[in-house]
Amino acid sequence: MLVGDSGVGKTCLLVRFKDGAFLAGSFISTVGIDFRNKVLTVDGVKVKLQIWDTAGQERFRSVTHAYYRDAHALLLLYDVTNKASFDNIQAWLTEIHEYAQQDVVLMLLGNKVDSAQDRVVKREDGEKLAKEYGVPFMETSAKSGLNVELAFTAIAKELKHRSMKLPNEPKFKLHDYVKKEGARCCRS
Numbered sequence: 001m002l003v004g005d006s007g008v009g010k011t012c013l014l015v016r017f018k019d020g021a022f023l024a025g026s027f028i029s030t031v032g033i034d035f036r037n038k039v040l041t042v043d044g045v046k047v048k049l050q051i052w053d054t055a056g057q058e059r060f061r062s063v064t065h066a067y068y069r070d071a072h073a074l075l076l077l078y079d080v081t082n083k084a085s086f087d088n089i090q091a092w093l094t095e096i097h098e099y100a101q102q103d104v105v106l107m108l109l110g111n112k113v114d115s116a117q118d119r120v121v122k123r124e125d126g127e128k129l130a131k132e133y134g135v136p137f138m139e140t141s142a143k144s145g146l147n148v149e150l151a152f153t154a155i156a157k158e159l160k161h162r163s164m165k166l167p168n169e170p171k172f173k174l175h176d177y178v179k180k181e182g183a184r185c186c187r188s
């Protein structure tokens with residue numbers, strides 16, 4: 001499930017992942033909730049992700065609260081060009097704590113890193129906040145595609161490992177995977 005303030009790029013991130021395209025131009029805010037499916041092959045196993053795109057606008061909050069309980073993973077987004085969306089992350093985390101399952105997979109994403117000239121939230125600030133709350137963190141761009149595939153693949157890997165629970169397989173460490181792959185392939 002994708003959550004975060006209105007306008008941070010949740011729908012665009014999902015469209016980039018699903019269709020490999022960027023929705024440029026006028027911004028159409030999500031009404032309520034929407035979902036798309038995508039099948040990924042993770043370590044030779046097909047994983048079907050059902051990805052729920054929520055409305056960030058306050059007036060839809062009661063609708064989206066009802067969906068948290070069934071979410072296996074949450075991608076919490078802020079916009080690196082919008083300080084308020086970053087400042088609201090703590091409130092989102094409180095909400096997640098209240099409504100989501102205790103063991104939900106959670107990842108923090110700082111989106112729109114392609115807009116370098118408009119950036120107001122430094123990468124280190126995102127990293128610091130994520131560390132404080134013990135969640136994996138990445139910067140992304142729905143526009144350029146930076147780290148989009150990586151974010152969803154990391155989540156899919158974690159979910160696959162959880163659902164298969166193979167006793168002889170070493171535990172998958174989402175944090176380490178994100179750190180290693182992020183550093184290797186596509187830091188901005």
Ligand SMILES: Nc1nc2c(ncn2[C@@H]2O[C@H](COP(=O)(O)OP(=O)(O)OP(=O)(O)O)[C@@H](O)[C@H]2O)c(=O)[nH]1
Pocket residue numbers: 004005006007008009010011012013023024025026027028029030031054055056057111112113114115140141142143144
């Ligand atoms: N430069 C840039 N613009 C982006 C990016 N992602 C989204 N946008 C723009 O930001 C605006 C909002 O994007 P959406 O994906 O609709 O935002 P949202 O979080 O789904 O918004 P709500 O549905 O209201 O919650 C649109 O005008 C997008 O074109 C990005 O990575 N880079």
